[in-house]
Amino acid sequence: MTSGAGSRVVTPVVTLAMVTFLVAAAAAVQKERELRYPPPASADDSLYITSGPVVSRLAVGYKALVADLYWIRAIQYYGGTKLKLSDPAAAANAGAAPGAANDGAPYSMLYPMLDLTTTLDPRFNIAYRFGAIFLAEAVPGGAGRPDLAIDLLDKGLRERPDRWEYMQDIGFVHYWWRHDYQAASEWFTRASEVAGAPWWLKSLAANTLTEGGDRRSSRLMWESIRASAEIEWLRNDAERRLIQLQALDEIDTLQRAVDRAIAAGATSLDWPSIVRTGVIPGIPVDPSGTPYEIAPDRRVSMSAKSSLFPLPTEPHPLQPTP
Numbered sequence: 001m002t003s004g005a006g007s008r009v010v011t012p013v014v015t016l017a018m019v020t021f022l023v024a025a026a027a028a029v030q031k032e033r034e035l036r037y038p039p040p041a042s043a044d045d046s047l048y049i050t051s052g053p054v055v056s057r058l059a060v061g062y063k064a065l066v067a068d069l070y071w072i073r074a075i076q077y078y079g080g081t082k083l084k085l086s087d088p089a090a091a092a093n094a095g096a097a098p099g100a101a102n103d104g105a106p107y108s109m110l111y112p113m114l115d116l117t118t119t120l121d122p123r124f125n126i127a128y129r130f131g132a133i134f135l136a137e138a139v140p141g142g143a144g145r146p147d148l149a150i151d152l153l154d155k156g157l158r159e160r161p162d163r164w165e166y167m168q169d170i171g172f173v174h175y176w177w178r179h180d181y182q183a184a185s186e187w188f189t190r191a192s193e194v195a196g197a198p199w200w201l202k203s204l205a206a207n208t209l210t211e212g213g214d215r216r217s218s219r220l221m222w223e224s225i226r227a228s229a230e231i232e233w234l235r236n237d238a239e240r241r242l243i244q245l246q247a248l249d250e251i252d253t254l255q256r257a258v259d260r261a262i263a264a265g266a267t268s269l270d271w272p273s274i275v276r277t278g279v280i281p282g283i284p285v286d287p288s289g290t291p292y293e294i295a296p297d298r299r300v301s302m303s304a305k306s307s308l309f310p311l312p313t314e315p316h317p318l319q320p321t322p
Helices: 012-036 052-059 063-085 088-093 110-120 125-136 146-159 164-176 181-192 200-211 215-228 232-263 271-276
Strands: none
Touching (some): 063 110, 063 125, 125 164, 146 164, 164 181, 164 200, 164 215, 181 200, 232 271
16 A cells, blocks of 8 residues: 555565564564563453454454464463462362362463354364363363363354364263263264264274273274374374373272282281282382372372373273173
8 A cells, every 4th residue: 555655665574574564563562561460360361352253353363363462372371370270279269170170270270261263263173073082181280071072062063064084083072071971972973974084983982882981992992092183282192191091900900909008917018018919019009100009998090190180981891781
C-alpha cells in the first residue's frame, strides 16, 4: 500500500516481518518484567482464554500462528500444573491426591485451551492426540477427564473423518481409563475399516472384547500405540507405559517372594532380611534402578522417588463368562 508522494510500498512480507518483530519484542519485555516482578502463584489463567469466534476474528489471517501460541500456552499450563501436583502437599491442597478421582479442577483451564487451539486450527493433529492424553490421564499426571478427551477427539473426527488414529485413540481412552471394553472394541473395529489403517487393529478389537483388562492385553495396546505413533512424544509415552507394565510384573513376582519369606518365619520385613531367607538374590530395583519398597501392610510397591512413579491404575480384567 502507499501513503502519498515519497512513500514506499509496504508488502505483506514486510508486514509479517514487522508483526514477528513486535511479538518477539513483546515476549522479551514480558520475560524481563516477570524476572523483575514475578507473578503471584495464583495467576489467573482465564486471562488466556476467550471464545473461539472472538479469537478467530481477531486473528484474521494468522489463525495458524495464534493456534500455535495457544498450544504452547496449553503445554506450559499442563506442565506447570503437573509440576505443582508432583508435590504431595500441593496435590492434597488441590484436592488431587495421586490416583484419586476428581472433576479435573486442578487442570480446569486445560480443555478450554485445547478447544480454542483446535477451533483456530481444526487440523492441529498434535493438539488432538497429545491433548487427549493430557485430559484422560489420572491426577496428578493429567486432568482425570476421559470424557473431555473423547470430546476433543470427536471434534477432530468431525474435521477429519478419515483419521483412523483418532478412532484408535478414542478406543484407547475407553479401554484404559473408562474400562469399557465393548466401546473400545467398537472403536478399534471402526478404525480398522478406514482406508490405510493398519491390519492389527482388527486383532486388537477382537482381543479387547475377549481379554480386556488383562495385562497382556494392555501390553498389546501400548505396543500398538508405539507402532502407530507418528510423533516421537507418543512413542516415548508408550515405551514408558510398557516399562511400567514390566514393573507391575516384577512387583507381582516380588510379592510372592515376600509372602514366602513371611511363611518361612521372616521377622523383619526389609529387603536385607528377605534376602537372607534366600527367596531373592539381592535388593530388587525397578527398571529405572530405584529400589522397590515394602509397605507396612507387607505389600511391595514402587518408590515415590522412582522416575516411573506413579504406576498406572490397571483396567479391571474381564470376568470369565459362566
